[in-house]
Amino acid sequence: MKGEIPKVRTFYVTDIHGNFNAFTSLLEHVNFEPAKDRLIIGGDMINRGLKSADVLHWIKERSRSYPDNIHIIVGNHEEMMIWFMKEISPMWMEFGGEETIKSFKDKYGSEKAWDIAEEYAAWFETLPLLYEDEYGIYVHAGIDIHQGKDRQPRNILWMNNRELSIIDNLELTDWSNHKYIFRGHNPQSNVQPAGRFINCDLGSSVFADNSAALALVEVTERRYYKCTMDGDITLHEIVGMR
Numbered sequence: 001m002k003g004e005i006p007k008v009r010t011f012y013v014t015d016i017h018g019n020f021n022a023f024t025s026l027l028e029h030v031n032f033e034p035a036k037d038r039l040i041i042g043g044d045m046i047n048r049g050l051k052s053a054d055v056l057h058w059i060k061e062r063s064r065s066y067p068d069n070i071h072i073i074v075g076n077h078e079e080m081m082i083w084f085m086k087e088i089s090p091m092w093m094e095f096g097g098e099e100t101i102k103s104f105k106d107k108y109g110s111e112k113a114w115d116i117a118e119e120y121a122a123w124f125e126t127l128p129l130l131y132e133d134e135y136g137i138y139v140h141a142g143i144d145i146h147q148g149k150d151r152q153p154r155n156i157l158w159m160n161n162r163e164l165s166i167i168d169n170l171e172l173t174d175w176s177n178h179k180y181i182f183r184g185h186n187p188q189s190n191v192q193p194a195g196r197f198i199n200c201d202l203g204s205s206v207f208a209d210n211s212a213a214l215a216l217v218e219v220t221e222r223r224y225y226k227c228t229m230d231g232d233i234t235l236h237e238i239v240g241m242r
């Protein structure tokens, strides 16, 4: 229509956790074109799955080539890797770090693996905690409504459903400018709203059984493509999103 700004196809994917096959299958399925579509990565790209090195390589390369269209938010699993490389905490190894290092060894060779890890950890430190566009607000786990969107504290990377549920709804609506907030971090069986939050993590590489999946959320259409661990892709409406 005359005077209307055309919608940019906008996708959010989070908690890939090394599942390179599901990630790339979903993007192929929707015919994702980085030169004109927008993709927001909600963090937790690494750990647990077997192909973290491929996931990181794909995302970093595309974000360099298309910095206006590919946006990456850091997750708590990247934070754990930063802490490990800086010798702040060894906990990364308990949460899938070993698989991530193995994927670097598989892709780059044993001698180079730790140098590659250093490079990625340094890159993770440069990533933002939040992204906002005309359609929504995107984070990894949570938000702090007492701080501006550009001044969020790093502890929001760890916020769970209970902590989000006690945020005052009116204050939240005011802070978010009536936008939905897309998040991952806590796996669920469907992409679904919880108040102003849209929970988008379907447990890729986390749930041991075959209920685990990866969701590619098409923000502008209020729907999502779900890829199971077997590689089957189905399309679903986000029920209850207005």
Ligand SMILES: [Mn+2]
Residues within 6 Å of the ligand: 015, 044, 077, 184, 185, 186
């Ligand atoms: Mn996660």
